[in-house]
Amino acid sequence: MERTTDYASRETAVSQPSAIFVILRLSAIMIILCGILYPLASTALAQVLLPSQANGSLLKNSSGETVGSELIGQSFSNPALFHGRVSSIDYKAEASGSNNYGPSNSDMLQRTKDSILQWQKDNPDVPVSELPVDLITNSGSGLDPHISPAAARVQIPRISGLTGISAERLGQLVTEATEGRDLGLFGEERVNVLKLNLALSELTKR
Template sequence: MFSIIVRTSFVFMLVCGLLYHLAVTAIAQIVMPYQANGSLVKDEQGTVIGSELVGQSFTDPKWFHGRLSSIEYAADGSGSPNYAPSHPDMLARTLESVEQWEIHNPQVARDQLPIDLVTNSASGLDPHISIQGAKAQIPRVSAQTGIPLEELERMVEEHIKGRELGFLGEPVVNVLLLNIDVSHHLK
């Protein structure tokens, strides 16, 4: 009886712990290798510069900025302090973010500031901003780069990702991909 239990346990460990994972990995590599390898974005030389799935910190005014990160964009962990909107630390951080926005984006009034640009997502790694968040930054990016407003507007439109499955979530813009497009126009 004991040997049957040990053999059965060994077989299940082999099947569930090793063979299943090897099969799923192999299928993913064949069916969707780009996604299976982390949706890595590479430059012209083939150097990895980021992932479509993980937000990055852009602080230079010539780039579009993403959402705030309470974990400093460390992809080895994710999370948020989960403060309520009324928590003093959350209120102070949000007010500081609004003040910074006004300093760097004087062309856009405070009441036109999209909330996603001064708050963080639940994971702290969100690579997307709202369409309004991207469009609100166009005047600053244009002033810093010399790229015409109309051209930046076109770039934002090209980088809009629609709703998941056509009905889940809101349309968003991937900040890394948009900034790569901006960098190509600066060359």
């Protein structure tokens, strides 16, 4: 009985270093494959097939300067430009999210009232009853770069008066910038505010 126990102990002692070596070797292989080779291959493939998206879908102006990403909204304070949605985080990508306020929350109600008052001040020719709700509400992420076509068109009288560009031409600009539903089925028609303002800037230069 003692001989059998001694033999089993020697077998265990011999197998332990071997098992550790196998684990270390497997770990090293997986680190190289999953931690180095796979990310490099994915990055290289993305740069070849989708270079714009892989680099952040950046947009440039006519001078070749990067002015932002088409995926993240911006705050436009110039009244001669189209304005986007309200952002409680000022479009800071590192702080994605918004306050989960209920419809009766006093802070949200006050912010909404302030947004409406600012709208009336900037757009005296357009009644509040025609104000699209997306211009005074925050998106879930606070980073939404889009507004509805109606939210873009309702700003045309203000921009036309400030730039001298006809309302008809600005309407064409909005139509050209309107993106359809994904695959023709999902989501709603939308307008990327940064792209629209880049096109507007080109018009004002002429």
